[in-house]
Amino acid sequence: MLPVRAVILDLDDTLFDDTACTHAGLAALAAEHDIRHWTPECLFARHAEHIRAIDPLLFRGEVDAHGARVLRMTRLLTDLEVPNPDGETATRTYRSAYRAAWALLEGAVDLLHELQARGLRTAVLTNYVRQVQLEKLTHFGLDKLVDVTLCIEDVPAPKPDIRAYHAACTALGVVPAETVMVGDSWENDVEGARRAGLRAVWINRQGRPAPCPAVTQVSALANVTSLLG
Known part of the structure; x- marks a missing residue:
């Protein structure tokens, strides 16, 4: 691996x-x-x-x-x-x-700082329009904490199409096997990413049953970096 x-x-x-x-x-x-x-x-x-x-x-x-x-x-x-x-x-x-009511979820900024400190390349991959999503990112300064932001206009097809994840990997200069997708949607952030050859971490804050127990899951963003080796 x-x-x-x-x-x-x-x-x-x-x-x-x-x-x-x-x-x-x-x-x-x-x-x-x-x-x-x-x-x-x-x-x-x-x-x-x-x-x-x-x-x-x-x-x-x-x-x-x-x-x-x-x-x-x-x-x-x-x-x-x-x-x-x-x-x-x-x-x-x-x-x-x-x-x-705008708010970040607990641990979001700390996670991005930790990923930066580890020298990892980072991207936000979202299935919504750039006008809306960049407003959120810039409001909280997250745009300065990630290397790449890809919105619906920037990819050949939205998640869970494998081309979305491959576009993000290309933008980051990495291959899928070197990349982890982190998100709360089983379909968009886990299944699609795994089909595209990425590893996945499922953010499962509600403790829902995992359709595939072999997939790594966490209940909080603070626990993500400990899983990256």
């Missing part, structure tokens, strides 16, 4: 706490419209369905990031049976609360 020379990291819910921010945005939206008959979990799930439906439009350039948000909020409020939904106003409400 070749020694590890590079680490590729997912962004949302690996380094950046996107789930908590999304819940904050949806809670503000629900309060503004006095929505009581939807639990936070159901609201989050329905919101996620609209993201999955609208993201292809964003990725094809048919709408920009703001337009995608307005469309998503309009469809979500329609689901919630809000009369005459105003997607622009809802987007401002949601985005203000989402932005106010």
Whole structure:
């Protein structure tokens, strides 16, 4: 087995706490419209369905990031049976609360500093648009702690397509066998990476059963570097 020379990291819910921010945005939206008959979990799930439906439009350039948000909020409020939904106003409400809740997950900065100290090459590989993801990275200074950032526009296909991981390896100047992928998504950060010839570390904060027990998993980012040899 070749020694590890590079680490590729997912962004949302690996380094950046996107789930908590999304819940904050949806809670503000629900309060503004006095929505009581939807639990936070159901609201989050329905919101996620609209993201999955609208993201292809964003990725094809048919709408920009703001337009995608307005469309998503309009469809979500329609689901919630809000009369005459105003997607622009809802987007401002949601985005203000989402932005106010921005936070990194515990250990994110320390992990990146440790990887730098070890002389490892690092990349962020994310399945979302550069405009949105770079705003998060620069806000927290993470852009200065990684060598390469690859967003949806920068790869031939998104994770879990093997070409995404190979593009990241090429950008880092390493081969897959020298590279570890770290992330919270089993499909996007573990299965896809392993098919591409990388090693993988699954961030499993909820203690979910591992589909493949042989895969290395940790409950916190602080435990990642001890696994890299």
